[in-house]
Amino acid sequence: MKQTEILEVLKRYISREILDGRDIGLDGSTPLLEWGIINSMEIARIVSFIQNRFHIGIPDDKIIAEHFINLSVLSHLVVGLGKGG
Amino acid sequence: MSLKDLLIQSARHMPEALAVDGPDGSITYGELDLVANRITWGLYDLGVRTGDRVGIWLDKSIRSVAAMQGVLRLGAAYVPLDPLSPASRVRTIIKDCDMRALVSTAKGAEATLTGEIGNIASLCADMGGPGLCWDDLQSFSDKPFEGPETGDNDLAYILYTSGSTGKPKGVCISNLNALAFVEWASDELKVKKSDRLSNHAPFHFDLSVLDIYAAFHTGASVTLIPDMMSYAPRRLVNLIRQKKITIWYSVPSVLILMMEQGGLLDEQSIPLRAIVFAGEPFPIKHLKRLYERWPAVRYLNFYGPTETNVCTFYEVKGIEDGRSKPVPIGRECSGDRVWAIKNDGTEIKPGEEGELMVSGPTVMLGYWGRSPHGDKPYPTGDIVRLEKDGNYEYIGRQDHMVKVRGHRLELGEIEAALGEHPVIHEVAVVVSGSDMNTRLIAFIACNGNEHPTFLDIKRHCAERLPRYMIVDDVIFLDELPRTRNGKVDRLNLKRDADYIQEIKRTSNETN
Numbered sequence: 221m222k223q224t225e226i227l228e229v230l231k232r233y234i235s236r237e238i239l240d241g242r243d244i245g246l247d248g249s250t251p252l253l254e255w256g257i258i259n260s261m262e263i264a265r266i267v268s269f270i271q272n273r274f275h276i277g278i279p280d281d282k283i284i285a286e287h288f289i290n291l292s293v294l295s296h297l298v299v300g301l302g303k304g305g
Numbered sequence: 306m307s308l309k310d311l312l313i314q315s316a317r318h319m320p321e322a323l324a325v326d327g328p329d330g331s332i333t334y335g336e337l338d339l340v341a342n343r344i345t346w347g348l349y350d351l352g353v354r355t356g357d358r359v360g361i362w363l364d365k366s367i368r369s370v371a372a373m374q375g376v377l378r379l380g381a382a383y384v385p386l387d388p389l390s391p392a393s394r395v396r397t398i399i400k401d402c403d404m405r406a407l408v409s410t411a412k413g414a415e416a417t418l419t420g421e422i423g424n425i426a427s428l429c430a431d432m433g434g435p436g437l438c439w440d441d442l443q444s445f446s447d448k449p450f451e452g453p454e455t456g457d458n459d460l461a462y463i464l465y466t467s468g469s470t471g472k473p474k475g476v477c478i479s480n481l482n483a484l485a486f487v488e489w490a491s492d493e494l495k496v497k498k499s500d501r502l503s504n505h506a507p508f509h510f511d512l513s514v515l516d517i518y519a520a521f522h523t524g525a526s527v528t529l530i531p532d533m534m535s536y537a538p539r540r541l542v543n544l545i546r547q548k549k550i551t552i553w554y555s556v557p558s559v560l561i562l563m564m565e566q567g568g569l570l571d572e573q574s575i576p577l578r579a580i581v582f583a584g585e586p587f588p589i590k591h592l593k594r595l596y597e598r599w600p601a602v603r604y605l606n607f608y609g610p611t612e613t614n615v616c617t618f619y620e621v622k623g624i625e626d627g628r629s630k631p632v633p634i635g636r637e638c639s640g641d642r643v644w645a646i647k648n649d650g651t652e653i654k655p656g657e658e659g660e661l662m663v664s665g666p667t668v669m670l671g672y673w674g675r676s677p678h679g680d681k682p683y684p685t686g687d688i689v690r691l692e693k694d695g696n697y698e699y700i701g702r703q704d705h706m707v708k709v710r711g712h713r714l715e716l717g718e719i720e721a722a723l724g725e726h727p728v729i730h731e732v733a734v735v736v737s738g739s740d741m742n743t744r745l746i747a748f749i750a751c752n753g754n755e756h757p758t759f760l761d762i763k764r765h766c767a768e769r770l771p772r773y774m775i776v777d778d779v780i781f782l783d784e785l786p787r788t789r790n791g792k793v794d795r796l797n798l799k800r801d802a803d804y805i806q807e808i809k810r811t812s813n814e815t816n
Contacts, residue, residue, distance in 0.1 A: 240809070242759035255763040256775030261741065263536045264566050280540050285533035 221302070226274070227295035233269055234291070238262055248292035253285060263288055276301050307455035307480040309377035311487070311521035312338060319524050322498065326548065327367040327529040334524070337371060339447040344375025344428070346445035347437050348406060351426035355380030355453055357405035358463065361508070362386040362395055362413050365529045368430040368439065369508060370517060372408045373462070380452045381405070382460040384475070385508035388532065389772040392416040394473065398465050399425060402475050402673050410434065457481035463673055464511055464611050467714040467774065469705065471721025475673030476611045485666035486614040487518040489639040493618070494552060494579055494605075500525035501548060501576075505541075505555040507532060510712075511611045512583055515554055535559065538567030549576045556711030557587035558741055564591060570598045583607035583615070584711035586631035586699060588740050593624045608634035608699070610685050611713070612678075614667040616641040619696060633696040634689065641665030645689050645697065655693045658700055661685045707736045709743045712773040719745065719776065722769040723762070728752055731785050733793045734776060737802040742810070744777040746802040750784045780805070 221229075227248055235243035238257060252258045258266065266288075267278050276298055278287075287297045312334065315324070320335025332340070353359055359376045361383055363369040369385075376383040384402060386395050395417050399407065406426035407414060411434030414427045418435060427436030461480045468474040496502070496519050504527050506512035520527040528548045534540050541563050545553065553560075560582060563569040580595070580602055587606065596604055604621035619635025637643040644652050645659035653659040664682040671678040688700040705716045716734045723732045731750040738744050747762065757765070759779055766775040780801070786794040 239759060244758040245760040250760065251767070254772070255760070255767045256772050256777075257760075257763060260536045260538075260562065264538070264562075280537050280543070283537035283540070285536065288536070 221274070221299075223295050223299045226298050227291050229273060230266070230270075230291050230295055230298075233266070233273075234258070237265070237269075246291075248295070249290050252290055252294075253288055258288065266294075270298055274298060274302065306484065307377075307457075307459070308461045308483050308487075308518065309374060309455065311518055312341065312374050313449075315521055315524045319498070322524055323526040324520070325367050325370055325527055325529065326501075327365065327370070328531045329366045329368065332367050332371075337367070337374070340367075340371045340442075341374035341378060342447045342449055343442040343445045344372055345378040345450040345452075347428060347442050348375060348379055348381070348426075349450065350445065351406050351428065351436060353379055353381055353405045353426065356460075357381040358384055358402045360384045360386050360395070360399055360404050360407040360409070362388065362390075362407060362409040362417070363430050364388045365504070365508065365531055366430070367529070369408075370529070372428070372430070373508075373517075376408075377455075377461065378450050378452060380455055380459065382462055382477075384463045384465070385513075386465070387507060387509045387771045391768050391770070393769055394771065396422060398473060398475070401472070402463055406436075411438070455480055458670065460670060464509060466611050467706075467718045469715040469717040471718050471724075473718070477670040477673055478614070479670050482614060482667050482669060483514060483518065485641075486514065486639045487522055490515050490607075490615065491519045491522045493638070494519065494581070494603075496520070496523040496525050496552065498524040500551045502527045502552045503530060503545070503548075503550045503554060504528065505530045505535075505553075505559060511609075511614060512554060512556070514614065515581070515607075519552075535562075538562045538565070538569075540567075542567040542569050542572065545575060545577060546572065551576055552579045552581065553577055554581040554583070556584040557582045557591070558585065558710045560595065561588070561591045561741060564595060570594065575599060575602075577602050579603040579605065581605045581607055583609075584713075585708045585740075589624065589628055589631055592621070592632065593628075596621060596624055606632050606634060609663075609667070610683075610687070612669045613641065613663045613683055613685070615639055616643055616663045616665070616667060617697060630698070633692060633698045635696050637665075639665065639667045641667055643697070645691060653691050655691050655695075658688055658690045660703060661687045661689045661697065709736065709745060709773060710741070714774050716745075719747070719766070719770060719774050722766060722774075723747060723749065723776075725769070726757065726762075726765050728755065728757055731793075733785055733795060733798055735795060735799045735802050737799065737806045742806075744802075744806055745774070746778045746780065746798075746806070747776040748780050748782055748785055748798050748802075750782050756781050778802075778805075 316334040316338035324334040324337045408428045411429045414434045429438045463475040465473040504516035606619045607615045608617045609615040618638045647659045662682040668683045689697040719734045730752045788794045
């Protein structure tokens with residue numbers, strides 16, 4: 221999948237599961253951690269969603285704040301891991 | 306003896322021993338002592354003097370620990386600031402306690418030290434920025450700074466907590482306040498040189514005082530756990546194993562995450578000999594699982610508001626089947642005296658409830674900018690019940706102060722921040738749920754028909770409040786419900802919030 225497609229899937233997940241559909245203004249650059257949209261519990265849920273949806277596991281050492289800053293960064297990480305990196 | 310002497314003495318007796326293991330490397334007592342001396346001379350060069358306040362706005366690191374020690378050696382007081390706080394809140398605190406200097410990053414200094422506080426001295430822990438940067442410290446002496454003797458009642462540090470009026474308030478802790486707790490805790494936990502303590506709590510949180518200073522007091526080492534590692538509970542469990550942590554101290558929420566998602570109960574063995582928890586009640590079903598999986602570990606529940614540090618403790622020595630309440634907060638410690646009083650001012654007897662009072666060496670000097678607290682007892686605002694065996698059991702709060710995932714906060718501060726939004730006419734924030742499911746819910750009435758989006762509200766909070774105070778949910782109403790005497794009907798709002806959260810939880814579980 222392309223990065224833009226992954227970003228859309230992740231955006232829909234956050235909109236549905238975390239924001240209850242109230243996603244006006246949510247895009248690739250929205251600060252997810254800084255605005256308190258996601259916390260450690262939700263990060264664990266997102267990691268699990270990515271595993272189930274894309275069959276891509278995020279290694280523990282990649283589960284750091286820098287990779288969850290926004291959807292754009294997170295989707296790049298997923299693409300990179302999907303390519304074996 | 307003062308707080309600064311703990312590191313100095315360990316450096317003298319065991320310079321080669323590991324002092325701090327952090328995300329930026331590890332450092333021995335001898336090396337840390339020299340870095341602290343250079344910081345002291347650097348801060349002196351910047352104009353910091355005995356009695357001044359110096360802010361430390363850094364991620365957790367060896368440099369931030371060294372900065373604290375450098376400040377203390379000048380006879381000044383450090384003010385640890387939440388790395389996740391927005392610059393606007395940091396500026397409020399800088400102004401409130403009239404800081405002389407800020408130790409931060411170049412980016413942090415540029416975001417805060419402007420306008421009316423643009424003349425505050427700056428030491429940057431990285432490169433660039435105004436004032437001194439870290440590499441500049443090499444040009445300063447590593448010899449001890451011969452400052453004035455530090456007295457028991459001299460200010461050591463200020464911890465800012467949430468304030469009900471919308472402005473954070475600074476809890477002033479003296480050398481005696483901190484040492485009385487550190488000495489008691491080191492003794493109770495029998496901390497020795499071979500121990501490795503974990504430091505999970507951020508430095509602006511009073512839990513971190515034990516980790517750092519009990520290590521320095523005994524020549525043990527402390528392992529700093531960066532905030533971002535909390536996102537990966539498995540990494541925390543791996544860290545315990547790899548770093549051979551012997552004493553763990555955190556809020557129960559973190560331990561629950563480590564059990565639920567980090568595999569703490571699945572390990573073959575663990576190096577821990579003591580698990581200390583504080584900051585919120587530990588749900589008994591989770592504590593029981595932990596206790597039964599690792600029965601050789603000591604489990605201690607520490608209790609105390611920031612204003613008194615730890616004033617009671619309880620050691621878990623068995624959890625009976627069928628117990629549904631959390632373990633007690635226990636009995637007095639740290640040389641303090643604790644008791645509880647009823648509304649009529651008389652002391653409670655076994656079986657009765659009342660407000661917990663504290664007096665003794667750990668009770669704060671006072672709030673910054675207000676009159677000293679003096680020798681009078683500190684009323685905690687916590688309602689407790691005295692059990693027949695002499696232990697106190699925590700019942701709840703008697704005001705709007707709440708704990709959310711271990712963080713203490715005043716709902717009034719969140720309401721004041723939201724009230725600054727130009728469209729918001731009225732707001733009430735309530736807490737719904739408990740333990741890991743605790744949520745901050747804002748009920749908002751706006752001036753006209755248009756109301757801000759959910760993400761607008763999130764951003765508005767993020768620009769004014771620390772991250773743990775950003776509301777989790779928002780419900781817009783035409784107007785807030787009132788009681789018969791005209792006050793906002795918070796009980797009604799809480800019932801609504803609980804109902805809505807329950808529906809969401811059920812819906813999530815069904816999906």
